[in-house]
Amino acid sequence: MPLVINGSSIDLSHLIPIFRKVNLELRGNFKKEVDVLFEFSCHCYSRSQKAGEVVSKEILVQDGSVHSPRTRIFDRDRYELSKQLVGLLDFLIESNGQVSKTHRENFFRTEVLSTDLKMKRRPISYFIFMHARVVSSFHKAKYMRVFVESAYPEQEGKSYPVKRVTRSFGNMLGEKWAP
DSSP: OOEEETTEEEOOGGGSOEEEEEEEEEGGGEEEEEEEEEEEOGGGTEEOOOTTOOOOGGGEEEEEOSSSEEEEEEOHHHHHHHTTHHHHHHHHHHHTOEEEEETTSOEEEEEEEEEOGGGOOEEEEEEEEEEEEEEOOSSSOOEEEEEEEEEEEOOTTOOOOEEEEEEEHHHHHHHHHOO
């Protein structure tokens, strides 16, 4: 179902699920290349409603399940930044970059981007929150699923739930593959 905001169709094709090969770092200095499916939440282009904020229903985005529906608000800045997500993930894979755990045991990557948010070119910190799990079935080879739970620019005055535990992306996924 296409996303329509204020009567205009919003292209989300850049957030279709993608498969990538990723080198996992396993215990004993072993490496294993596995297929990883990356999927993206609507939180990559929407935000929660602020207390007391009145919004038009024409900018609402549906979130959650049929049993637990929620609404979020389309966020143009998040949407524009989301167009860079696949490239940032490809760079993370290629460079085996560093990721950090949060207190919720998911993990995140912070990128510093130069962007035109609000018509100003400036560096910003861009947080990408992810959760990984192993998927196996009798019909398919075992693979990993990384769900990009949210991605957004740093907001002034907001604290972020981070632990200082930093690992390479391959190591973090390797811990999930073979705990």
